[in-house]
Amino acid sequence: MSIDKIFDVDRVTLRFGGVVSLNDVTLHQQRGEILAIIGPNGAGKTSLFNSLTGVYQPQEGSVTFCAQPGESFDVIGKKAHRVAKAGVARTFQASRMFSALTTFENIKIGAESHRGIGAVGAMLRGPGTRRDERKSDGKTIELLRFVGLEGQANTISSSLSYGDRRRLEIARALATEPQVLLLDEPAAGTNPSEKLALADLIRKVRDVMGVSILLIEHDMKLVMSLAERLYVLNFGSVIAEGTPDEIRANEAVISAYLGTTAEDA
């Protein structure tokens, strides 16, 4: 199989003082794949996400992002907003919305952020600026429909339900026209029916929009049904890799999740 990697993480080590958060992590994601990262609390999943998006700067290793086949973008050393512009979008573990703004405005900020700054244009409000505005409005409405929030367009985002907040975050991330979408525990705080809808939405993002998905999730049922391949992190290291079925049967994974007795270890 020819490998068209969208993310190539090579021997990444991330330390905070003496604490090793990621230890020699090597993994990759295929273009168009739904890839999941699982692991117990504190395993370094979110640190990995932050290293992939320029929030944290790992001390060792390299992270290469290929927006298009043949292109390559070195993530390490870049600021978060540059990584976002390169085509990596993300959501956060605890929803981070612009909570005083409406759903519409939240998504619109995503839709227009990758354009130039244009303060002068904004003050003059010329035809170019207006065209841009119309374009972002159109895109925003399209995304509202895509994630099913069209009825909540004027709702202040802080008064949305948890499930809708997750949708909003996904829509805002998609508005930046990414190649890969990183979802940090998208199902946290949602009820079972919202979880199902969310899984459908995530699949739809990949199938309809062609955006690769990298997912952190604790809900095993959701992960196993969604992901095509998984990596398991424990104490900052990759301990297993494989399809959902392989992971379910993996001894190391089971002991990481359930703990081991002294003679096992």
Next chain:
Amino acid sequence: MRSPVAATQIRRFLALLALMAVVELITGPPGSAEEPTIGITRSFSEPTSFFGLFVTPRFVLFFAFTVIIYLVASLWRSQSTSIVAIWNTTTAQPRAFTQRRAVRLSTRGGLLVIAIVLPLIVTDPFWQSSLVEQIAVYILLALGLNVVTGFAGLLDLGYVAFYAIGAYATAWVTGALPLAPPFGIHMDPFFAIPIAIVLAMVAGVILGAPTLRLRGDYLAIVTLGFGEIIALFANNLNTITGGATGTNEIPHFTFHVGPVNYRWGLGPVPYYYLALGFVVIFIVAFSLLEHSRVGRAWTAIREDEVAAESVGINPLKYKVMAFAIGAASAGFAGVMTAAQTNFVSPATFTLVFSINILVLVIFGGMGSIAGVILGAVLVQTFQMFIIHTPPAGFQPQDLYIYLGAILVAMMIFRPAGLLPSRRRRRELTMAEVGKSTAGEILIGEQS
């Protein structure tokens, strides 16, 4: 049993009463060595005029103030929900802009007409010059600081520096400083306007680029230092700025284009119209900016910088931009003041000045252009009123005590300011927001 609402109301009233008692005490007559307590007792019992109607002890007057403030505030609170509800239903329709826009435009047109005819109504020379020096200039400053503090959420305690740069740039360009003017030409202050604005903006970038990586309190301290540095430069660079005495040789504006010759003289009214013109320009520019993607990016950064970065917004760039744009109106205000009073001196550019501007912004409502203008008009008028014609029993030197009391009362009743911006108010009342108002999709929603 008292309901929690009533308890809050009573607590607010008592807080206000205590505040008034403190103000009463501070502003009352002093005590003496023979009778140490007389300052306290007289503060409350000294006869004073009850709004010019009859003579009464001071405590009655202050109690009346307390009740008036409380009633006005409660009335506003009880009525505002219904007013806001009506307003929301009339303005929430997505494309019912025509009606709404007509209302808005006519309100604005009406206000502009009032502003234009104002010098004809206000004929007292003191108030005419106050209109320019104390109100128009402060509106310009408040508008600029509002971009920095209100839109981008950056606390700038050294904002006066940009005003100083504008004023000194005018003095430099017109040849009033020991430092030779550019190319040795003594220019008209009109040419100082673009130069001052550009210099202020450059100063904004120079200050902003290294310091805006800091957040919150740290940024406030650095900007505070910047304001002091500029004032110290002005004070001590004798061969450049003229030192502590400053300069009083700045000419008035003159206008000579073709057959049109006009000289702005000593009278304040022509300056008023010049300032009004620029106030309108800045209002239009800043409100377009607020409702553009730049304004939304500022809101995003203010609310959650990490999330803003995750959608590709470069926070540093936008913050520096806010600093530079906010500095522009201060630079122009500096030109206005310098050319009108013919005078600059470092003594003007103090920390208190910066704080005064911040008070206008906070009082009026951070992030709301209409709010900060209202704040500037009310607070500055109040200050001039106390300084110029203090009512019997009120001393001008107690000005900041009264102003402080008004601010504290504001924080009790309207923490987001008189006319808060919708976004800011939402941020402040986020915890209370529970109900959602499902609406239709706003196509082309701008605000």
